[in-house]
Amino acid sequence: MAAIIKNGEIVDDRWLRLTTEQIEADGLPADGPILVPLPVWLAQREALLARGEVAVWLAPGEEPEALVEDLDRLPLIAIDFPVFRDGRGYSYARELRTRFGYHGELRAIGDVLRDQLFYLSRVGFNAFAVREDRNLEDALKGLKDFSVTYQGDTQDPRPIYRR
Numbered sequence: 001m002a003a004i005i006k007n008g009e010i011v012d013d014r015w016l017r018l019t020t021e022q023i024e025a026d027g028l029p030a031d032g033p034i035l036v037p038l039p040v041w042l043a044q045r046e047a048l049l050a051r052g053e054v055a056v057w058l059a060p061g062e063e064p065e066a067l068v069e070d071l072d073r074l075p076l077i078a079i080d081f082p083v084f085r086d087g088r089g090y091s092y093a094r095e096l097r098t099r100f101g102y103h104g105e106l107r108a109i110g111d112v113l114r115d116q117l118f119y120l121s122r123v124g125f126n127a128f129a130v131r132e133d134r135n136l137e138d139a140l141k142g143l144k145d146f147s148v149t150y151q152g153d154t155q156d157p158r159p160i161y162r163r
Contacts, residue, residue: 001013001014002129002132003136004107004127004128004129004130004136005117005127005128005130005136005139005140005143006105006107006126006127006128007126007127008140008143009140010136010137010140013129014032014033015033015034015035015055015076016029016032016033016034016035017034017035017057017078017109018034018035018036018037018040019037020037020039020040023036023040028048028051031053032053033053033054033055034051034053034054034055035054035055035056035057035076035078036048036054036055036056036057037056037057037059038056038057038058038059038062038066038067039062041054041056041067041070042066045070049073053075054074055074055075055076055077055078055105056070056074056076056077056078057077057078057079057080057109058077058078058079058080058089058092059080059082060080060081060082060086060088060089061088063092064077064092064095064096064100065095065100067096067100068100071096071100071101071102071104074104075104075105076104076105076106076107076127077096077102077104077105077106077107078106078107078108078109078129079092079093079106079107079108079109079125080109080110081108081109081110081111081112081116082110082111083110083111084111084112084113084116089108090119090120090123091123093106093108093120093123093124093125093154094123094124094154096124097123097124097154098124098154098157105126105127106124106125106126106127107125107126107127107128107129108120108125108127108128108129109129110129110131111131112128112129112130112131113130113131113134113139113142114130114134114138114139114141114142115142115145116142117130117139117140117142117143117145118142118143118144118145118146121143122149122153122154122155123153123154124154148160
């Protein structure tokens, strides 16, 4: 079982991430928690909800607003970073936390590196599926790269001079 960083700890990842191609070729697994792409969620929402233990992942260019009506039903939303330099996921996370009030697990997936974790956590991510060729213990240290920030973030929006 793969491991991830969640809420500052290394934990087992019990979610199976599926692609549209995998679902079309093999169908959905009979049981177990699954993470499906947004287009699959939108096309099969009711059947997926009846199956249980389902979450959604967003690709770049897929707006989180598409999930607004379902946020209370989703225990996890993952946002894909196909390459580390694609920053759209930062905006999606902040929007989910501050504009739409999402309180579930928000996971960064894809090309996620240690140097990004501190900044990803500031926009609302609380879980990180770090690239497989990277050391999770080392990546965990990335959450503590800085002890003081000037600007507010999703957890404390006050700037430093108001704290």
